[in-house]
Amino acid sequence: MAARGIGTLGGMNAARHDAGRDRGDSADLLLPLWRALVVFRVITYGFAVFGVWTRWDGIRNPAGAVIQLAVMGVWTVIASIGYSRHWGRRNTRLAVADLIVTIGCMYLTLLAQPLVDIRGGASVLTSVWAAGPVLALAISRGRDGGLLGATAVSLALLSLRGFDNVSKVLSNVQLLLVAGLVVGYAATTMRRANARLREAIATESATAERLRLGRSIHDGVLQVLAQVQRRGTAIGGEAVELAALAAEQEVALRNLMASRPISGDRGRIDLCMLLLPLATPRVDVVVPAEQVLLPTATATELVAAVKEALSNVDKHAGPEARCWVVVEDLGGEVLLSVRDDGSGTTPDQLLRAGSDGHLGVSQSIRGRITDLGGSVTVRTAPGEGTEWEMKVTTA
Template sequence: MSRAATAAGAADRGRGSALEFALDRGVDTYRVLSWLYAVVMVWHRLGDFHRPLVALAVVLVLGLWTVFVLLLRRRTWPLLAVELALACAGILLTRVADSPENIAAGATTLPATWAASPVMGCAVLGGWRGGLAAALVVGAADILEVGAPTEGTVYNLVLLLLIGGCLGWCVDVARRGQRALDEAMRVRAEIAERDRLARSIHDGVLQNLAFIHRRGQQLGGPSADLADLAAESERELRDLVQGRRGAGQGRSATLGAGAGTPESSAPASPAAGAAGAAAVGTGDADLGRLLAASGSARVSVAAPAQPVLLEAGRAQELALAVRAALDNVTKHAGPDAKAWVLIEDLGTDVTVTVRDDGVGCTPQRLAEAKDAGRLGVSQSICGRVADLGGTANVRSTPGRGTTVVLTVPLVAPPQREERP
């Protein structure tokens, strides 16, 4: 078992323990209040008892047990079995402490409502089955205490069955909901990790394979075989990172290599690779300085006079998204296309606009590229910005260029668990 799987299992057990702990604390509150009620009832009827010392001893033992259970964090079946035995013993000792006349008249047992405490505890630990089983045991003790069941005895038994069954059923539903939530969060984490790996692969391996394919076709001869092999490897790798292994078996090698698509690849630039290596840095970084390195004769970068500071890792990720947009300009906008990068500090957000005057494309073409496994826009740009808590807007018109607007909060938004 991997470390990740072990950590996930420990987290699941921790969440399950937290749920049981919260429910047990609710039962603890009931146990204390019901014991106080039993004390009041015994004190009020102390003169009517045949053996008052027995009644006081029972209440004292139940009180000591209540304090003992409060000091424990977890409940176990042996612990609940002892508590169930104490409740039944207190009920049966009512025949010893009270007079036969009072018992025949339906007087309250010594534990009174405290006898429902082990029923509720078994319901929390064992679900509706545990709750019903404990209710039947306490009900049997009630019947033995009075000898012949009375209307009050039947009423108490029905009430115990309802408490144990309903509470246990609610606990079972809560546990199923918790498991469903844990599974949804696990799947969400796997998707996020797959998307992160997809971006890394797109920025490096896939671009290199596409470059080998294109150059091999240009050289011809024996290099064409190497180009076909690179195209096939690129297609299989794209399917793998998208989680659809084998889905593209019917596509041609040329389509797999992405020739002519809006996101065909080329080798990753050294600048992009250096930025990726520094993406895990600490402290703050000036986004303007990071993007200034992308300026050239065909790319103009405009930044505010004041530094635009972001946490270093977030700044590097945003810079990589901008460089991915500029790579698309280089590959698809045309040989004479120019690009402009505008950085705006909006106080709480930072917006980076990448605009070019190239050939552009239709929105349908971008959707087709994503379906074909092209990861440039969907992962390297939109995916990165989404992970930063921002938004990416890509607008392109044939013959009028493309505009990419990236908006990211200056401060990372707080992480929260999404309910499925």
């Protein structure tokens, strides 16, 4: 019974996996191209058969032509099944195998016609069927794959026709190259659109779930935390510490509810979503409504510099000091300011702190921004707080 139960559970998991894979395939914008390739393979095989039938009397060895058509037919079935399944589309192995088999079938024409006849003008019996792997590689690997397939098939055709007869096959070579380029560019564009569609769907789902959780949190947890904060402050004594903790958690939950997707595009990330979790009852984080996308390394270093600035506020600005972290998107640059209303200091004292071995300012802040090719400005005075301005490019 246990074994059967485990087997049943495994079957259910496999079924779920297959169902998820099928849903992913149905959302794949490249799927129509793969289906068109299967139709192309079948139709062009029919053209090859018809071409052999119309030229039957001119073929030196008809048995060789039959063998060639049989091999082409078997491979057409295999390739069509593969391109109709997920395993045949997920990598280039089948497309590469298709290229190798197709070139082999082109050379099988030698079973039906001597090389002298082919170079004298006899047809290569694969005909337009030989363009199949060019399209498959273009769909699978984009422009480069299409050019690779077109070049390989063209070289095979030229080796059969003879390089002295380039002018006779030039139109076929041109068609192969154009087909590889056009389909490759189309496949690349559709693949990018497919990635963006998946990201948009994931973002929409995450936003809907966040709103649902936000309503639940607002109706329950946030109200309880607000009540604890008010009652703790009113009671005083040790309850004040509990009220402060409740206030911190309320801010953290509100930031979580207001969060948006953190991921960006092509190795870039939203700086705002890295900074929002730094908000506390004493620290306000103000960001633009739109994402501020930066290279991941740049955004990480900026956040580290901000954390060091906030650490300095905790250590030197005073227990009652408040702090503001503000992000401004200036187009090609990002201006990040960290300002507090604490006790402040003097520029000379900042310089002496670095020379005395306190490296938070010189290395953790200035050093990071300088390494990013940015600039740092600090304004401070006794009793007037401190403001850091860090500016970096968005490239």
